[in-house]
Amino acid sequence: MEKIDALVIGAGAVGLAVGRALAQAGHETIVVERELAIGQGVSSRNSEVIHAGLYYTPGSNKARLCVRGKQLLYELCAARGVSHAQPGKLIVATDESQHAALKSLEAKGGANGVAVMWLTADEARALEPSLFCTAALLSPSTGIVDSHGFMVALQGDLENAGGIVALESRVLGADFTHPDGAVVTVQSGDAVTELQAKIVVNAASLHSTHLARQFRGLAPEHVPHEHYAKGSYYSLAGKSPFRHLIYPAPDDAWLGVHLTLDLGGQAKFGPDLEWLHGKDPDAIDYSVDLRRADGFYEAVRRYWPGLPDDSLQPSYSGVRPKIYAPGEPAADFRIDGPAVHGMRGLVNLFGIESPGLTSAMAIGEHVTALLDSAQ
Ligand SMILES: Cc1cc2nc3c(=O)[nH]c(=O)nc-3n(C[C@H](O)[C@H](O)[C@H](O)COP(=O)(O)OP(=O)(O)OC[C@H]3O[C@@H](n4cnc5c(N)ncnc54)[C@H](O)[C@@H]3O)c2cc1C
Numbered sequence: 001m002e003k004i005d006a007l008v009i010g011a012g013a014v015g016l017a018v019g020r021a022l023a024q025a026g027h028e029t030i031v032v033e034r035e036l037a038i039g040q041g042v043s044s045r046n047s048e049v050i051h052a053g054l055y056y057t058p059g060s061n062k063a064r065l066c067v068r069g070k071q072l073l074y075e076l077c078a079a080r081g082v083s084h085a086q087p088g089k090l091i092v093a094t095d096e097s098q099h100a101a102l103k104s105l106e107a108k109g110g111a112n113g114v115a116v117m118w119l120t121a122d123e124a125r126a127l128e129p130s131l132f133c134t135a136a137l138l139s140p141s142t143g144i145v146d147s148h149g150f151m152v153a154l155q156g157d158l159e160n161a162g163g164i165v166a167l168e169s170r171v172l173g174a175d176f177t178h179p180d181g182a183v184v185t186v187q188s189g190d191a192v193t194e195l196q197a198k199i200v201v202n203a204a205s206l207h208s209t210h211l212a213r214q215f216r217g218l219a220p221e222h223v224p225h226e227h228y229a230k231g232s233y234y235s236l237a238g239k240s241p242f243r244h245l246i247y248p249a250p251d252d253a254w255l256g257v258h259l260t261l262d263l264g265g266q267a268k269f270g271p272d273l274e275w276l277h278g279k280d281p282d283a284i285d286y287s288v289d290l291r292r293a294d295g296f297y298e299a300v301r302r303y304w305p306g307l308p309d310d311s312l313q314p315s316y317s318g319v320r321p322k323i324y325a326p327g328e329p330a331a332d333f334r335i336d337g338p339a340v341h342g343m344r345g346l347v348n349l350f351g352i353e354s355p356g357l358t359s360a361m362a363i364g365e366h367v368t369a370l371l372d373s374a375q
Helices: 013-024 061-080 096-111 121-127 147-160 205-212 290-303 356-374
Strands: 002-009 029-032 089-093 117-120 135-139 143-145 164-166 170-175 182-188 191-202 227-236 245-248 258-261 267-270 312-322 334-336 346-350
Touching (some): 002 013, 013 029, 013 147, 013 191, 013 356, 061 143, 061 147, 121 135, 143 147, 147 164, 227 290, 267 312, 290 312, 334 356
Parallel strands (some): 002 029, 002 191, 029 164
Antiparallel strands (some): 117 135, 182 191, 227 267, 227 312, 334 346
């Protein structure tokens, strides 16, 4: 049986960032990916926003890892020439009842070490004349990134540190009851092989809970229930009148139908929130339901009353790997290491929804420190 030091399951932004960090810390690392290419999962179906770190409870994984991840991501983009921009964002209240939500965000931003500025309606409109609002918060450190370019850069660093990405390699399960390391079963085409690994990081995102249930030795209470929530996007036909990203005041489960810009300045709106009932991530329908358009016009016109009729076109969708049910408070990222579940060398990543792209490199740093300190 082939023996390796570290095996990371999933070559999305998070798996690649964890693999990179492990390889750079001196671990012989393989990242295994079931698809034909890297980044075919949630990492290619999102808003590509570099989040500032405003929304998350101070001290939580989401808060700490987003703020640290943002810094690492901007540094990597600058060092590796990954396309990105820092237009900043406006979070807008469209009636006075939402001012308390903005004040609470301003306070969370302060506690998380993220600079924001309170703007009156006139000050916001001086920046964005097409905007309707009663007040706004300006977050200057929010940006956008080419997520694929980011993942290619992570893969490059992983390989430069001696790591490997193995495509078309699907992990079927693992046995953690062996004293010399986990025995991981991997399927590549028709061939099924076993690998022995001292470290296993489950970064399979939408599949991570299903996969963890195939880990022999891991008690079932250490695997949360999954809940999938789809988010659809509509793109704007024609030129955007906005230079900043525009977000409504947030709800607990999502950030609202926001306006983001791609690196070419084209605007898109979304994602909305649609809880899915099925529990099979391989059966998800990613097509955008045309009947959702009315909800988009209504949501966007609250902050952009001038949105022309017939200007929105269905674009794409993504699905959030949530670990809390509709109506429950938003859960933190779960990064379960040996101290949580007692399995040596195993880290399970659960519920890595937004801001997972922004946080990816900080998650890599955190997982590596967690495993190195446990050895
Ligand atoms: C609609 C939406 C908008 C978002 N917007 C933002 C945003 O603007 N900014 C931000 O910071 N974050 C955002 N996020 C969150 C962010 O996209 C994710 O947190 C991040 O991309 C997750 O990366 P990942 O590597 O964990 O998952 P993925 O990219 O899904 O990677 C997991 C990989 O594991 C592979 N895999 C699964 N099972 C196996 C197996 N058995 N064997 C081998 N490989 C396997 C999959 O094929 C996949 O490639 C958004 C998410 C959604 C859904």
